[in-house]
Amino acid sequence: MPLIKTWQLIAGSALAGLALSAGAVVAAGPWDSGQRKAERVAAASWGRTGGGDHEEYVTPLAAPSAPGVLAPLNAPRSAPVAPAGNSDALAAALRPLLADSALGTVRGASVVEAATGRVLFDSGAREAMTPASTIKIATATAALAALGPEHRIRTTVVPDQGGRIVLVGGGDPSLSARKKNPAGPGGSLVALAADTAQALRSANTDTVTLGYDATLFSGPARHPIGANDNIAPVSALMADEGRSDESFSGPVGRTDDPAKDAAGAFADLLRERGIKVTGEPAPAKAPAGAAPLAVTLSTPLGALVERMLTNSDNDIAEALARQTALAASKPASFEGGEQAVTERLAGLGVDLSGARFADGSGLNRADKVSAGLLTALLTKAADPARPALRPVLTGLPVAGFSGTLRARNAGASPAAGLLRAKTGTLTGVNSLAGTVVDPSGRLLVFAFLTANTPAPDAAEKALDKLAAIIATTP
Numbered sequence: 001m002p003l004i005k006t007w008q009l010i011a012g013s014a015l016a017g018l019a020l021s022a023g024a025v026v027a028a029g030p031w032d033s034g035q036r037k038a039e040r041v042a043a044a045s046w047g048r049t050g051g052g053d054h055e056e057y058v059t060p061l062a063a064p065s066a067p068g069v070l071a072p073l074n075a076p077r078s079a080p081v082a083p084a085g086n087s088d089a090l091a092a093a094l095r096p097l098l099a100d101s102a103l104g105t106v107r108g109a110s111v112v113e114a115a116t117g118r119v120l121f122d123s124g125a126r127e128a129m130t131p132a133s134t135i136k137i138a139t140a141t142a143a144l145a146a147l148g149p150e151h152r153i154r155t156t157v158v159p160d161q162g163g164r165i166v167l168v169g170g171g172d173p174s175l176s177a178r179k180k181n182p183a184g185p186g187g188s189l190v191a192l193a194a195d196t197a198q199a200l201r202s203a204n205t206d207t208v209t210l211g212y213d214a215t216l217f218s219g220p221a222r223h224p225i226g227a228n229d230n231i232a233p234v235s236a237l238m239a240d241e242g243r244s245d246e247s248f249s250g251p252v253g254r255t256d257d258p259a260k261d262a263a264g265a266f267a268d269l270l271r272e273r274g275i276k277v278t279g280e281p282a283p284a285k286a287p288a289g290a291a292p293l294a295v296t297l298s299t300p301l302g303a304l305v306e307r308m309l310t311n312s313d314n315d316i317a318e319a320l321a322r323q324t325a326l327a328a329s330k331p332a333s334f335e336g337g338e339q340a341v342t343e344r345l346a347g348l349g350v351d352l353s354g355a356r357f358a359d360g361s362g363l364n365r366a367d368k369v370s371a372g373l374l375t376a377l378l379t380k381a382a383d384p385a386r387p388a389l390r391p392v393l394t395g396l397p398v399a400g401f402s403g404t405l406r407a408r409n410a411g412a413s414p415a416a417g418l419l420r421a422k423t424g425t426l427t428g429v430n431s432l433a434g435t436v437v438d439p440s441g442r443l444l445v446f447a448f449l450t451a452n453t454p455a456p457d458a459a460e461k462a463l464d465k466l467a468a469i470i471a472t473t474p
Contacts, residue, residue, distance in 0.1 A: 122371070126353060136361065140391065154297060162209075174307075193266055211263075310396070338358055351370075355368055415468040421433055421434025431450065
């Protein structure tokens with residue numbers, strides 16, 4: 001079974017807008033999916049020489065620009081920093097735009113200088129509000145803090161009694177039954193089947209029955225929103241996110257039983273490799289302590305985070321919340337994920353007043369975060385002392401170039417190429433949180449949350465104006 005090489009934690013970006021801010025790498029941006037919709041926009045297009053290549057079975061290499069980026073990352077946090085921009089001027093520019101009725105009846109706003117943590121603007125920044133998909137920033141931060149960017153999730157096949165083998169799900173959201181995994185180097189049922197067939201033949205076995213074990217996750221499989229094209233039932237064993245077509249992002253019909261379908265696909269792959277699988281795959285419990293016949297490893301966690309943020313992938317988000325729960329020895333459920341994410345973020349020293357992480361994806365309206373919490377998390381991710389959190393920034397698309405910002409602040413907009421932000425959209429809820437480079441080249445982090453917005457398109461345009469003002473105010 002081919003194994004991928006170690007993921008490159010810090011790599012140069014092939015996209016415009018990469019900048020430095022007193023030792024912090026500028027890298028952030030958005031994609032959105034929500035209960036109202038999940039935009040079917042092409043994922044960020046990464047070259048093979050930098051960032052995470054989500055399209056090919058190629059280990060990403062450092063970009064030629066990487067040496068210039070790496071040195072400042074190691075600079076002391078106390079290194080001299082140029083004076084901050086005029087916060088009074090920024091406030092004067094933002095306040096009239098925040099008054100736009102398109103932003104609904106409740107707004108939260110926060111702008112912070114990433115290198116120093118200095119608050120440049122806040123308005124309702126401590127008000128906990130429904131964040132929609134921007135909560136994925138919290139999910140990503142907690143998972144990376146708990147497990148690190150190089151952690152990989154195992155899917156295994158173990159022997160059982162009576163000529164049965166058991167396919168054991170580890171909760172890998174990148175697991176694929178396709179010959180070319182759309183997640184890039186990651187969990188492959190194809191490779192797992194090949195290795196399993198070889199192990200069986202080595203043991204002079206050519207006929208098996210197949211069981212499948214998806215018991216690692218607990219609690220309800222269905223998200224509280226119910227059956228929805230934006231998310232499959234949450235399962236520890238699932239191939240290609242249970243999608244009904246060849247898509248790899250955006251809304252589409254999903255299977256009702258991801259584990260059963262993944263096991264069925266695995267059985268077919270074994271048959272193609274000369275192993276006779278009798279009967280239909282059935283649920284089973286893997287024997288404790290059994291040595292695996294074969295193993296496949298997920299895409300590294302850092303790349304999963306990037307993919308989640310770029311595509312606003314709800315399935316990855318819920319899987320990562322459960323992986324965070326498992327790392328804390330908690331049940332891998334919605335409730336366990338909420339507890340683990342809360343505890344992990346509290347350990348980072350951020351203010352969680354009023355926060356709730358009812359799910360990992362932001363589809364649940366019970367989620368609550370403040371604009372100040374989002375900017376605090378983005379500031380942590382930009383901290384040179386916390387390189388493990390960098391994928392929180394590098395996974396986000398760039399205004400005018402990629403993801404859900406491809407057509408936002410595009411063209412002649414002063415924010416094009418300088419703004420990276422996670423969007424959020426539910427009916428009546430629109431949000432935007434990310435990073436922007438100001439006219440002096442300084443990295444600022446920002447978050448805008450809204451409630452009761454009358455029309456999503458108008459709300460998005462108003463949010464884009466706010467972000468563009470940050471990019472143009474000295």
